[in-house]
Amino acid sequence: MNVERNVVCTFCGCLCDDINLTIEDNRIVKVEKACGNGRGLFEGYDPVPKRPKIMGTEASYQEAVNEASRILKSARYPLIYGLSSTSSEAQRMTVQLAELIGASIDSTSSVCHGPTGLAMQAVGEPTCTLGEIKNRADLLIFWGCNPLVTHSRHFARYSAMPKGRFVPEGRRDRKVIVVDVRRSETAKSADMFLQIKQGCDFEVLLALKALVMGRSLDAVEVGGIPVKLLQQLAGEMKACRYGVIFFGMGLTMTKGRDLNVRGVLSLVRELNDHTRFSALPMRGHGNVTGADQVMSWLCGYPFAVNYSRGYPRYGPGEFTAVDLLCSGEADCMLVIASDPAAHFPAPAVRHMETIPVIAIDPMESLTAAKASVYFPTAMYGVDCEGTAYRMDGVALRLKAPLKRQRPSDEEVLQALIEGVKSC
Amino acid sequence: MSDESFSVICTLITGRTLEQAKGMHGGKTEEEYKQAVDKAFLSPEVLDKLSLKEGDEAIFKTSYGQVRVRVYADAGLPSDVVFVPMGPTANALVGSDTDGSGMPSFKGLQVEVSKP
Numbered sequence: 001m002n003v004e005r006n007v008v009c010t011f012c013g014c015l016c017d018d019i020n021l022t023i024e025d026n027r028i029v030k031v032e033k034a035c036g037n038g039r040g041l042f043e044g045y046d047p048v049p050k051r052p053k054i055m056g057t058e059a060s061y062q063e064a065v066n067e068a069s070r071i072l073k074s075a076r077y078p079l080i081y082g083l084s085s086t087s088s089e090a091q092r093m094t095v096q097l098a099e100l101i102g103a104s105i106d107s108t109s110s111v112c113h114g115p116t117g118l119a120m121q122a123v124g125e126p127t128c129t130l131g132e133i134k135n136r137a138d139l140l141i142f143w144g145c146n147p148l149v150t151h152s153r154h155f156a157r158y159s160a161m162p163k164g165r166f167v168p169e170g171r172r173d174r175k176v177i178v179v180d181v182r183r184s185e186t187a188k189s190a191d192m193f194l195q196i197k198q199g200c201d202f203e204v205l206l207a208l209k210a211l212v213m214g215r216s217l218d219a220v221e222v223g224g225i226p227v228k229l230l231q232q233l234a235g236e237m238k239a240c241r242y243g244v245i246f247f248g249m250g251l252t253m254t255k256g257r258d259l260n261v262r263g264v265l266s267l268v269r270e271l272n273d274h275t276r277f278s279a280l281p282m283r284g285h286g287n288v289t290g291a292d293q294v295m296s297w298l299c300g301y302p303f304a305v306n307y308s309r310g311y312p313r314y315g316p317g318e319f320t321a322v323d324l325l326c327s328g329e330a331d332c333m334l335v336i337a338s339d340p341a342a343h344f345p346a347p348a349v350r351h352m353e354t355i356p357v358i359a360i361d362p363m364e365s366l367t368a369a370k371a372s373v374y375f376p377t378a379m380y381g382v383d384c385e386g387t388a389y390r391m392d393g394v395a396l397r398l399k400a401p402l403k404r405q406r407p408s409d410e411e412v413l414q415a416l417i418e419g420v421k422s423c
Numbered sequence: 424m425s426d427e428s429f430s431v432i433c434t435l436i437t438g439r440t441l442e443q444a445k446g447m448h449g450g451k452t453e454e455e456y457k458q459a460v461d462k463a464f465l466s467p468e469v470l471d472k473l474s475l476k477e478g479d480e481a482i483f484k485t486s487y488g489q490v491r492v493r494v495y496a497d498a499g500l501p502s503d504v505v506f507v508p509m510g511p512t513a514n515a516l517v518g519s520d521t522d523g524s525g526m527p528s529f530k531g532l533q534v535e536v537s538k539p
Contacts (some may be wrong), residue, residue, distance in 0.1 A: 036444070036445060040448030111527065114526055181436060183499030187499070188499075198436065199434070250530070253528075254530040317521055317524055322526075323525060339451070342451055342510060345514050345519040347519040366452070
């Protein structure tokens with residue numbers, strides 16, 4: 001029995017790097033410091049070798065590589081999707097494969113913070129690290145996100161609770177404000193909760209910006225929030241020493257999408273004329289930030305990239321996975337470490353059922369269970385080393401506390417590249 | 424749309440829950456996951472209006488699809504908003520049109536909630 005200390009948990013974008021794992025016979029028998037989601041990631045994970053499947057029937061690794069390579073080579077419009085729960089090394093390999101076969105490549109960003117990417121390209125990214133927030137921030141605004149459910153240790157490690165250099169009393173030195181449609185778990189623990197009318201985020205953000213600029217509003221309420229309360233909030237934002245807006249899919253998934261995020265970013269830009277303010281998206285999957293980073297280095301764009309002409313073209317709404325599936329254009333799909341069959345709208349899932357799907361995943365997800373070819377792989381950060389990016393863009397090295405007995409995502413992708421070349 | 428006395432028009436939002444995440448770790452083909460995502464939350468006012476009790480089934484209908492799910496009360500919801508945990512049930516209701524962004528309408532669609 002041995003204890004691996006300071007292991008990185010890759011469940012969510014927090015990438016908590018203080019997890020202790022007790023290991024016996026290459027199995028994790030005790031998990032310390034992790035949240036419920038982190039425990040779920042480590043507990044019960046079985047690294048035993050598993051055979052790939054072709055049409056649900058077990059096959060040899062080489063047979064699976066040959067069949068997957070044949071599918072990819074013969075496709076007229078291949079779509080590659082996922083990437084957010086694998087290492088940046090595997091993400092890099094995926095882009096190489098996309099270029100080789102002239103595919104469209106898209107990450108789960110397109111159904112989480114893709115609109116944030118569009119807004120950042122338009123306005124800029126007033127960002128900071130979680131370390132700065134821990135040590136300096138005295139005003140925290142959570143807009144359209146519910147970290148107590150989705151990022152359970154965010155409050156404790158990075159934002160509301162920790163004692164920092166310029167906030168020595170921790171929670172007592174910070175004010176926490178939540179803006180949301182519903183009184184969520186996070187809203188219940190806030191100092192102030194503003195219940196916004198669904199779909200009115202853009203108006204409220206615009207009104208706040210006007211108030212921060214010193215304008216007056218000819219209205220009693222905006223988006224269900226009394227203007228007096230918005231005036232109070234604008235005053236607190238200007239008066240704080242270091243403020244942060246954390247925002248989530250309450251903004252990106254609702255009407256307005258990237259315009260809502262533009263509202264946040266331009267408000268924060270305005271606030272920097274008065275004090276220090278930042279904005280940070282609450283990134284969901286463990287390495288979805290890495291997917292954006294790697295795609296940006298290699299293609300020039302963070303998601304929705306098409307290689308059919310031999311060079312990268314960017315097209316959210318055209319080359320994004322949901323659009324390519326719903327339009328019926330994609331005639332084959334390679335899914336890496338993601339489960340679109342569980343999380344895409346029904347028409348997209350219906351099209352997936354009509355085309356060959358290749359799944360690379362440590363777990364037999366709903367996508368993997370119905371795939372034409374399924375490769376069970378090692379889990380990054382558990383039995384596979386690699387690199388992942390935290391939600392603030394800080395890259396962390398992942399250890400492999402368990403001995404690897406299955407191929408890594410990177411190895412399968414390398415084999416597919418070679419397989420396609422030799423087809 | 425049905426007779427007003429038997430249905431209510433609300434706005435649909437979908438999202439993560441602790442239960443859904445816990446179920447996901449056990450496997451998406453397992454009963455725990457199915458129970459976690461095959462449900463919906465309504466404000467107590469809407470439950471009363473439709474004479475529904477917690478655990479009763481209701482029909483949810485959007486312009487994209489229709490499902491029949493068990494409903495529960497959430498006092499934190501505005502009376503005109505319903506919440507469905509992300510998963511196959513929610514996916515049957517959400518919009519596939521991304522408005523040129525790549526992002527489907529996971530939040531903000533109009534939904535008709537009615538008693539079976």
